[in-house]
Amino acid sequence: MQALLTARPADSRLRALAELVLVVAAFGAALSMMTVDQAVGGSVAAKLFVLARMAALVLLCTWLLRRSGERWADVGLRRPPRWWSVPLVVTAGFVGFVAIVMIANPLLAALGLDPPRHTDAALRGDLLEYLFWAGPVTWGTAAFGEELLLRGFILDRIAKLIGSPRTPAMLAAVVLQAALFGSLHFHQGLGGVLVTGSIGVLMGLMWLLGGRNLWACIILHGIINSISHYESYTAVAG
Template sequence: MRRTRVFPWYVAAAEVAVAAVVVVLDLLVPTLVILGLAGLSSLARRSGPAALGFTRMARPGRMAVQVLALTAGWALVQLGLVMPVVERLTGATQDVSDFAIVEGDPAVLGGLLLLTWTIAAVGEETAYRGYLFTRARECLGLAGAVIVPSVLFGLAHTEQGVVGVVLTTLDALALTWLRLHYRTLWAAVLGHGFNNTIGLVTFFLVGPVGALW
């Protein structure tokens, strides 16, 4: 059995810095580039998915129900509190025009739900709450591991405007809490998938939903 290689903290810092440049400069598709970095990093370290947080789930059904309830509650907090405050402070609204194609179209909804549970939920969680969280923790400690990947995740959604960046950054913090609370990255994957599913189904049924006040 191969032993996992241990690298000094500055190697992890360099990896986080490269990922940050990829996100800030919006190089290619940032999530896919970061996943590529994650793959190379894991090969060099001789580590597997468990090292990024994909640990075994104890009582997965119960966890899924709890995460769904928490995600629905968080969505209400975002709409009822966070979004109104951010909109009033910035004088802007969240740009969700990219999702207009889903309204009333079941075929598009099905396609986007497939993408949201694969590229978004699994892919982005592996990239941000898995790989970047792990590497940032090695060089910046727990606080840095929570904050830096969350900010980068928000900046990866600049197409939604300043309000969208703030909201997705806060979403990232909530997903990080799920990862830490349940001690598995699968909790964040479920939270991400449920959050996007709620948003897409709502958009499909009634169109864009703004701040509640």
């Protein structure tokens, strides 16, 4: 692995593959130790673990970027060329998200699959629990952290592995990262994997539409999770 990470520029695809495998394996291993759903209503240690593992993954990607002479700006975390376009991309993305939600349940039912599983009963009516998940988790580990990793580092490495800047190749990279994004939500069942993968395609298309920029993706991801957590918090029995 060390030899692959220090390969010459001529071996950039091999280096991209090695970095991709390393980050995806680390991401999957961290999730297998404890899912987000398992941490809802859990101990302080469980909550700190959710935050710490994302910080560790971002630090790992930061180290890999620096070894390649890159920065986060090179994979999308930079000022948009036109700030006014960000709300437009976010709005288009939200419309796409609503369409996915409307189509998902009847389609999953037709396929004989259960909808995504969420164990968030502990969030209902608990203000402190809600504030933790709606604040540092929603906007920190999910919106910012996951977008840096998935639509930033991982999508960039897949694109480098494909080795073509043309639109069909970039669309293939978007689909591949979405498949990874969906598979990392294995704890939500097959229905959750398919729905999350569809959202991953949407986010990847937003990344392309926004000029390979992450800000619209970060904002929409935060909005989606904020709505989800608020609905869970306010769904109090009686």
